[in-house]
Amino acid sequence: MSSRRSFLAGLTALALMPFAAAAADLPDLGGRTVVVVTENAYPPLQFVDPKSGEAKGWEYDAMNEIAKRLNVKVEYQNTSWDAMIQAVSDDQYNIGMTGITIKDERKEKVDFSDPYMRSEQFMLVRGDESRFTDAKSFGEFKDGLIGAQPGTSPFYTAVYNILDGNEQNPRIKLFETFGATVQALKAGDVDVVLTDSVAAQGYVDASNGGLKVVGGPLGSEDFGFIFPKGSDLVAPVNAAIAALKADGTIDALNKKWFLDYKMGE
Structure with missing residues (x-):
């Protein structure tokens, strides 16, 4: 199995779970405007194409399809990761998307949607x-x-999985964005960035050999969209996610973004 296909295997496991036939009649939300916030720093889920300046990615395609099926108009905005969950909690945005792991x-x-993707974490390092x-030899x-x-x-x-359980361990260097951690890795300021297979594959593909993945997966995680507590959008979005899984749309997006697409080409 190629490295690209092994990455994809973890991603598609959830999408291939059996579902009852998707609801033929999804809720019609009457053309209401929904504000979706993202970071645009997590390829290939969402990022700004360096050539076109266009924001694109797996999550954009999925959200646009969900919006079409539910009859909503999406307005996209950006914020940093560290502000996103609180901002959505404060009802500044209707939905948040940036590969957010579902955690208690x-x-x-x-509130979280149902999972739309399952991924595994890997060690991203410089190509040489x-x-x-x-993880053991790095520890x-x-x-x-x-x-x-x-x-x-x-x-x-x-x-907790690689170092000593000390959240203040000086071997961890903190950055505001995921993109900044990758830039620090490329510059030699850090030696490893831990990330899920989604982002790892995107950065490896774009690096022309400058980056690679070492070691095996370090556990799996489910991604979901987030909403303010009690949002009336959760159930319709969940219905749409189920429909996308059932009719093969999720599989098609995985193929587009994790098999066929190489960033920068």
């Missing part, structure tokens, strides 16, 4: 890295530094 502690602030080959490489965004799944995986 986050459910205290926001040879000092370590997996033993005492000079190695990890770049992460605070409060994210990769941050906690680094702390």
Whole structure:
């Protein structure tokens, strides 16, 4: 199995789960405007194409299709990851999307959709890295530094699955955006970025050999859209997600963004 296909296997496992026939009549939301916020820093889920300047990606395609089926108009806005969950919780936006892992502690602030994707975390390193080959050998490489965004799944995986459980461990360097962690990796300021297979594959493909993945998966996670608590959009969006899974749309998006598409081409 090629590396690209092995990445995809984790992504499509959820999409291939059996579903009863999708509801033929999805809710009609009457053309209402829905404000969706994202970070645009998580290829290929969502990012700004460096050539065209266009915001695009798997989540944009999925959300646009959901909007069409539910008869809503989507207005996209941007914010940073560290502000997103609180901003949605405060009802500044109707939906948040940026590869957000479904976690119980986050459910205290926001409502989640049903999962639309399952992914696994991997170690992203520079293409010429040879000092370590997996999580165990990196943990033993005492000079190695990890770049992460605070409060994210990769941050906690680094702390508790690779290092010593100390969230203040100086081997973790914190950055405001995921893109900044990757830039630090390329520049040699950190040695590893932990990320799910979605972003890892996008950055590897775009790097022309400058980046690679080492080691095996470090656990799986489910992604969902987020909403203010009690939002009346949760049930319609869940119905649309089920329809996209049942009719093969999710499979088609996975093929488009994880098999056929290479960033920068």
